[in-house]
Amino acid sequence: MGRRAAGTDISSLAVFLTETKTSVFSPAELRRIQTWAKRYIPKINLHAPAARQGDWEDSGYHRNIDGRKTWAVRKMLQVVLNAVSQFDGLREQKLVRCALLRTAQWALDCREDVPPVREVRARFMVAVNEMVEGARQFAKAAREGGCTNADSLCLLRSAVGVEDEPRITELGHPALILTSPPYPGVHVLYHRWQVLGRRETPAPFWIAGTLDGAGASYYTFGDRKNVPRYYEHAREAFASVARVSSRKTVVAQMVAFSEPDWQLPAYLEVMHDCGFIEQKHPALANEQDGRVWRSVPNRKWYADKGGATSGSKEVVLFHKIR
Ligand SMILES: C[S@@+](CC[C@H](N)C(=O)[O-])C[C@H]1O[C@@H](n2cnc3c(N)ncnc32)[C@H](O)[C@@H]1O
Structure with missing residues (x-):
């Protein structure tokens, strides 16, 4: 639509994905990737020696993917990652890493075999x-x-303090702010895969070629058991969002709650305190409260375990500055 876009996340993995998926590739770049894939993938050879990825291995990025059942997939990933450097273009390398990430997630994350x-x-x-x-x-x-x-501007930084980020403020007030913040009380691991049950691996960072910053609470607005801390962090983030907004800016967000009865009102209070007022769109609403809800069939299994938990229902909220 000819819009300029800028985004932030504190996870290098999220920034990697967003940057790659919002790059405008040339037809020549895409042709090179497909030609490479057609020639290379059928010939991936697990018996050939693969150069060690020493630093990554030594820093623990292969944790829990080097066992009897997982080593072959780990080796295939290693062989492909070594081959990715054959591309001169960094953007091409990133698109291939992105496809490898999706493949490896399918093969390793949240499954029993x-x-x-x-x-x-x-x-x-x-x-x-x-x-x-x-x-x-x-x-x-x-x-x-x-x-x-x-190409959009993807920044590895917190939304907190974004009003002091010249690369964002020089773009003027945004027409639309689109976000999906961490969910209060809902246990979703953004920075780990769970292999063969609950064994966690930071391998996605290795595949993306980005460094992991921190533990789970860093990515989720605080420990999931410390819900008050969650709201404090949300308040700091949306206060910053308010400072870059004008009265015309629409803030659209998707968020899920483990206990919506009290968590949704508390969340709306945070938005209110930051200067926002909710906008309901009756034409879009699909539930009686006048909001848009959806269920998420693919929620990771640890949110699914208790059956149809409320964490698997998400709501879309719209706000504007009062
Ligand atoms: C629910 S996920 C949304 C991911 C993505 N938007 C999507 O829909 O797949 C929440 C994201 O918020 C990021 N995050 C957590 N705290 C943040 C902060 N203070 N500033 C910016 N991003 C943050 C996490 O790293 C995570 O990627």
Whole structure:
């Protein structure tokens, strides 16, 4: 739509994904990736020696993916990551890493068994093709929307204090702020995969080639058991969001609650205290409270375990400055 976009996240993994998926790739870049995939993926050879990824290994990024059942997938990832450096272009490398990340998540995260490597390899091919096709459609839409330089600005930083970030403020007041903050009391691990049950691995950072910053509470507005801390952090973040907003700015967000009866009103109070007023859109609403709700079938299994928990229902909220 010809809009300029800027975003922030404190997770290097989230920034990596967003940066890659919002890059406007040229047809030549995408062709090179597909040609490489067609030639390279069927020939991935697990028996050839793979150069060690020493620093990553030594820093623990292979934790829990080097056992009897997982080593073959780990080795395939290592072989592909070594090959990714064959691309001169960093953007091409990142798109391939992105496809590998999706493939490895499918193979390792939140499942009880590990699929054979031939299936992982086939899945990788599908992932590359899907990502290339997605990137092609995105680039086409951007060009048709008249964007000459549509790459978005993705910053590894907190939303807290964003009003003092010149790279954001120089863009003027945003027309739209779109966010999905951490969810109060809902246990979602953004920075780990859970392998063969509950064994956590930081491998996604290794695959993305970005460094992990910190533990779970860092990414979730505080420990999930410390809900008051959650609201404090949300208040700091939305106070900053308010400072970059004008009266025309729409803040649209998606958030889920483990106990919506009291957590949603407390959340709305935070928004109110930061100067926002909720906007309801009856034409969009699908529930009696006048809001838009949706259930999330793919919520990770640890939120699913207790059955249909409220954590698997998300609400979309709209706000403007009062
Ligand atoms: C519910 S996830 C949303 C992820 C993504 N928007 C999506 O829909 O898949 C919450 C995100 O907020 C990020 N986050 C947590 N605290 C933050 C802060 N203070 N500033 C910016 N991002 C933060 C986390 O790293 C995580 O990526």
